[in-house]
Amino acid sequence: MTSSMTRRGFGQTLAALGGLAAAGTVGGWPGPARAETTLTFQANWLNDPEFLGYMIAIDNGYYGKYGLKVNYLPGGPNLIPEGSLLSGKADIALTNMLTTAKAVVEKNAPLKIIGTQYQKSPIGFISLKQTGINGPKDLVGKTVAVSTLASNTVRAFLKMHDIAESQLKIVPYTFNPAPLINGDVDAVVDFVTQMPFLVEKASGKPVQSFLIYDHGLQFYIDLVVVTEDTLKKRRAELVNFMKASIQGWKENFIDPKKYVTLYHDTWFKGTGSTVDAELFFNETQLALMEHPRGFYAMTDDGIQRNLDALAKLGVEANRSMFDTSLLGEL
Secondary structure, three states, X not given: OOOOOOOOOOOOOOHHHHOOOOOOOOEOOOOOOOOOEEEEEEXXXXXXXXXXXXXXXXXXXXXXXXXXXXXXXXXXXXXXXXXXXXXXXXXEEEEEHHHHHHHHHHHOOOEEEEEEEEOOOOEEEEEEHHHOOOOHHHHOOOEEEEOOOOHHHHHHHHHHOOOOHHHOEEEEOOOXXXXXXXXXXXXXXXXXXXXXXXXXXXXXXXXXXXXXXXXXXXXXXXXXXXXXXXXXXXXXXXXXXXXXXXXXXXXXXXXXXXXXXXXXXXXXXOOOOOHHHHXXXXXXXXXXXXXXXXXXXXXXXXHHHHHHHHHHOOOOOOHHHEOOHHHHHO
C-alpha cells in the first residue's frame, strides 16, 4: 500500500450487500499441478503483509499437500468481501465483525464465521508522542481525524468512556497521514500495524498509539467466513485450507523479514510501500494474531466479548453466526 492510501478503517460499508460484489483479479501463482480441488479465497485489502500466510502457503505448496489449489483474489477500498461470498465468486473471505454481523442480522445473510486471523483488532488511535494521548481520557480537547466508516464506532467508544463529542474536535479522515505529520490533527484512527511507522518516518518524531480493543470494544478482525452451503458441502476442504494456512503463518514468523523482502517485487509490487514498512507491519501483527490454542482460535469467552462489543454498537447478534467445530479438527 502507499502512504496516501493506508489501511482502511473499520471495513467496507454494507450498502453493496444487497447486490453482488465485483470480482477481484486473481493474484499470485497457481498451486501445484497435483492439486485436484480449487478454492477461491478473497482477501479484504490490497496485497500487504496482512496476507503473507496465504501467499506463502500458495508458493510453498502447502495447499497442494492437501489436494487444494487456491485462487487468491486481492481486495481493495471498494470491495465488500461478504458480497464475494454471497455472489459465489469466492468460497472463503476475510471480513470484519461489524459488517458480517450486520449482514447476518439485518440481511439474514447465510454466513458462518469459522475462525479469526486477528485475535485483537489492529484499529487504534495514533498520535505523535508529544501530544500526550495515552488513553481515552487524553482525547479530551484534542482534534481527532475519523473516517466516515469509523464514526459510529468512535462515537460508541467515546460514550463508553463518558466523553461527550463536544469535548473534542472530530474531523474527516481519508487514510492519509499528512494531517498528523503536519500537526493539523492530534490523532487519527487507523490500523496500528503500519501508520505509526509511516508517520514516524516522515515526521522524524516519536509516535504512540493505543488499541480500541484494549479499552472496551473487543473485536476479532479478518474473520474467516464462508456461506452455510459451502460449510455443509466443503467442510473437509475448509479444514485443510486452514491447516495449510497455519503452516504458512508459522513459516512467516520464523523470520519476519524473509518473505517481506522476497515478496516486495512480486506479491507486493506496485503498492508503493517499502521493505521497512512491510517489516514493521509483519512484526507488529504477530502479537495481534497469537493465541494459546493456535492461529484462528475462537473461544467461548472471546466470542462473547465480540457479541458484547456489537451490542454496544446497536447490533444484537448471537452465537449462531459462529461455528467453532472446524477448529477442533486443525
